[in-house]
Amino acid sequence: MKRMRLLMFVVLAGLLTPLGVLARPVTPPPVQPQAPNVPNFYVDPNSFSVVTTPGSTVQFTFQVYNTSNGPGFESLNYDFFFDPLPTGFTDDPINPVTGVPTGDSITIVATVNVGTTVALQTYALRLRVRGTSGTTQITRIVDIQIRIVAPTATPTRTQTPTATAPTGTTTGTPGRVCNGSGGTLNDKFEPDNTRSQARRIEVDVPQIHAICPVGDEDWLLFGGLEGKVYTIDVTQMTDGLDLSLTLYDSNGNQLAFNDDFPRNNDPSDIKPRIQSWRAPANGQYYIKVRDSAGRGFVDALYTVVLNSESYGPTPTLIPEICEDLYEPDGLPEIAPLIVVGEVHPDHRLCPRGDADWVKFFGKSGKIYSLFTSDLSVGADTVMVLADRDGTTIIDFNDDYESGLDSRIDFAPVVDGFYFVQVKNVGDVGNQFIDYTLTFQIKSNANQGQPTMQPTATFDDGEITPTLDEDDLTPTFDDERTPTTTGTVTGTPTRTPTSAYPTPTNSSGNKLPNFDTRSNGKFADPAFNKVWTHADSPVASGQAVRSWLWGPNSGQARAEVYDQSPGGLRQVQYFDKSRMEISDFESDRQSQWFVTNGLLAKELIQGQIQIGDSNYVQRTPAQINIAGDLGDASAPTYASFSSILGATNDRTGQFADQQLARSGKVSAYAGNLNDAAKLVHYVPETGHNIPSAFWNFVNRQGLVNQNGKVQEGQVMDWVFALGYPISEAYWAKVYVGGVEQTVLVQAFERRVLTYTPSNPADWQVEMGNVGQHYEQWRYR
16 A cells, blocks of 8 residues: 555634535546656645635645656655735645655645635635655646635534634535545445435445545445444454544434444454444434544545344443433433323443432322333333432332332322432443333322232232332442433434323422434423514624523423423523523513523533522533544643632733643733623622623624514523633634634633634634533533
8 A cells, every 4th residue: 555644734613604615526547658767756635716705714625646767866855835926815734744755755735824804805815836856846836816705604513612703714616536546436326425325234244445645534334233233333444543433323313423443452453343333223323424623634444334133141332222212311301201001112221330310290199109020131120209309308218028120119109200310239230231211100199008018909909019218218228329320322313202291380380391312303482582683683694702501402301300391491501501491470561581501601610400599410521612523732621620719809910821731821822802801700609700601691682573574682691601711811722723723712601702813793602612511410
């Protein structure tokens, strides 16, 4: 296989709408007869045409082939430089390349930064490629046309950790760039760049693919059989690649992911593998293969194979198949509903320490039974019944009668949703330990049975034991400690078997049927009304500014909240935050009928709030608060956890401190401008707000007021953000692979970032707190 070099390149966010690069594929010139020992090379393609906007960054990917003739010129050295470069444009220097052998090629990415003040016109650039061998020099020209147009806003869902302006990076159409030196296409399965283009892979039949050009993705599909176990493996991979595998179902839900699979304790072997995944149902499944850093180059070859397999008696723990049909169910607030008469088979206790939660609606005057059965080898269930807050323990059972099954009989005193947790003794868990959970109504308590000491019989004559004091107020040992912090992983694939019932509260009014399925539509008209005010003008292109909530509504859920009627409230997640309705009986015309979650505060403090004063304790989120998710040096939410204390009024001074990932604060050595000047002090929490953020939260703009787009206040900043809970700190983060210096401040509900290098309308943005919180809480 030929030796190649891939130059490192950068991506800089800048465009509001990605615009494609149109390249004219160049057919390589025929080899002409020439004298021995003559150096020669060509560039493919040798011209590009680009449409972009001010403030963007554009990339051009091309190949340089050494076609020198003769032993005297085994290699060439190359230099790359723009000549001329118009005023207002800058470039990222390309390092010289030395010693490219005859017949070999290199992949080059040239980067041009477009200034924010350049005129809207077409510019002609030339990139000179100069090859040298000894005293001989040869020059080739790459002609580039860049047409600058005015930016427009496009409602594209942001996927980066802090919602920066949509990326303006573009790459050239590859032409022959992804061919081997022999001129033949290396990847016969192309095009396979999207799920709709996925190519079929058969069991146990290896396929050879190529990752080319830069950013290439390969999609494959296969038909999976319910219960059958498959391993997706990359058995060979060209040096320079770092591939990842992602598995999806036919609805686009992610089922499994792997980047580096440990092989033979060799840390240098970074080939991915999704090991021993069990198909939950018959159907089509999709595999996405990409380079973890978005690389791609000629002859970036790999071999992928779909293997089928079976297990021996002592299987290795495989995290990808730990999830059962009811996951994620590791917290009370994400517990799936179980209704009277329903049976949940095949609950899996995996991995070690797994906790399975369900919720049910209990009505006073009735007695209910919940019990486990069909325990597999290794299962010894422990059941805990929790009150409507999801934390207060009502009852506990380990072994029912002489078996290892667990059972609780329960007569509610008040109507509401109650919660049951099932764990395994000793927290033992693997993918083959499972059980069945059943929920039955035992009898009506008003027919003579005592409330907490039921003696009714089932049809089989089974007598329910009397519950003594130890049963009702147990002392938990290390093996039986109930927890509300169970492992939560993966994407739910279970379709609810029944809608929520419509119980009544203490006032006799019906509670709502909570929406837990909406994704992409609003779960309640009140959510639509709140979103429309600020973000509908952005979505329609009438206003050019960063999002307040995000372009689309996300997952709707019913979450535990003590003070809500029935103990649940309706929520819906957005990129930037979460909307909540805690009481459907309150005034719908009130601004606070829909509230905005204290997500940033919970992420930083590591507390999931399930009531006005009740919390489920977690660890602070180790998720980057700004920049790329994979940036190992950026501050996280946890980095702010030790710097939340109140400070003095510093109005007139500057935000002049820098925060490291470790949480350490130091003096900021960069330049300070008026944007960093502290202009407002908030006595409620004791923190200062800099000018850039204060102007942002108080700005006027086009808003939708009762269906009419007009000038007005974009947001009520206390409603949208809450009060600041930290000072503003400078931080070094990577955005699209490029190091940036940003100013970050945490508020109760959200995070604001200021990036001086961004276009004016995108310098201050809301962080993607809604995305980060949902990931932290549910995955």
